[in-house]
Amino acid sequence: AQTVTQSQPEMSVQEAETVTLSCTYDTSENNYYLFWYKQPPSRQMILVIRQEAYKQQNATENRFSVNFQKAAKSFSLKISDSQLGDTAMYFCAFMKGGTASKLTFGTGTRLQVTL
Amino acid sequence: GAVVSQHPSWVICKSGTSVKIECRSLDFQATTMFWYRQFPKQSLMLMATSNEGSKATYEQGVEKDKFLINHASLTLSTLTVTSAHPEDSSFYICSARDAGADSPLHFGNGTRLTVT
Numbered sequence: 001a002q003t004v005t006q007s008q009p010e011m012s013v014q015e016a017e018t019v020t021l022s023c024t025y026d027t028s029e030n031n032y033y034l035f036w037y038k039q040p041p042s043r044q045m046i047l048v049i050r051q052e053a054y055k056q057q058n059a060t061e062n063r064f065s066v067n068f069q070k071a072a073k074s075f076s077l078k079i080s081d082s083q084l085g086d087t088a089m090y091f092c093a094f095m096k097g098g099t100a101s102k103l104t105f106g107t108g109t110r111l112q113v114t115l
Numbered sequence: 116g117a118v119v120s121q122h123p124s125w126v127i128c129k130s131g132t133s134v135k136i137e138c139r140s141l142d143f144q145a146t147t148m149f150w151y152r153q154f155p156k157q158s159l160m161l162m163a164t165s166n167e168g169s170k171a172t173y174e175q176g177v178e179k180d181k182f183l184i185n186h187a188s189l190t191l192s193t194l195t196v197t198s199a200h201p202e203d204s205s206f207y208i209c210s211a212r213d214a215g216a217d218s219p220l221h222f223g224n225g226t227r228l229t230v231t
Binding site: 035042043044045047050091095102103104105106107108 | 153158159161164206208210220222224
């Protein structure tokens with residue numbers, strides 16, 4: 001079974017600064033995907049970024065980038081130029097390759113962006 | 116982009132009654148949908164995998180007879196909480212996936228269930 005661990009229950013960052021959220025996972029699979037989801041107070045799950053395990057290059061989406069260390073099974077999210085709208089719960093998630101695979105979520109990190 | 120519609124967004128019911136939650140994929144077909152449950156300030160826990168035209172696959176510890184799942188078409192899955200009790204009060208979220216192994220999961224907006 002896969003496990004996803006987020007060791008930071010809460011983080012705080014000032015507007016315009018950079019913050020990194022940690023995530024580690026455990027799996028014996030070779031074909032898998034990793035995700036970061038954002039859940040604002042509205043509770044809508046919003047996909048922030050995804051990484052295919054077979055790709056060595058770290059994924060980036062505008063101000064969001066990941067540091068994917070496959071051997072270490074680490075998948076951290078870096079948010080640059082933080083904005084007030086980034087305040088939310090962030091969940092790291094794992095999914096095996098395959099058409100009917102489910103997502104396994106970490107426990108989440110609550111990020112507060114302050115003025 | 117792909118949209119998943121979940122209805123109702125919130126519901127209040129009395130103990131002992133049943134509640135049905137619908138999850139629809141609006142512009143794509145989903146052979147597989149997933150039902151998650153989220154308690155306040157906690158993560159999403161997978162309850163079951165809903166497979167079109169066949170029985171759902173439940174996660175360990177989830178009561179099949181309590182949480183009935185029906186996936187009768189490629190665009191609709193329903194979760195029925197039967198004989199609801201206050202401890203069933205929670206936030207329920209469905210997700211669905213476009214065909215293809217590389218497709219991302221799309222989430223509904225969730226349903227807040229309160230059992231009084």
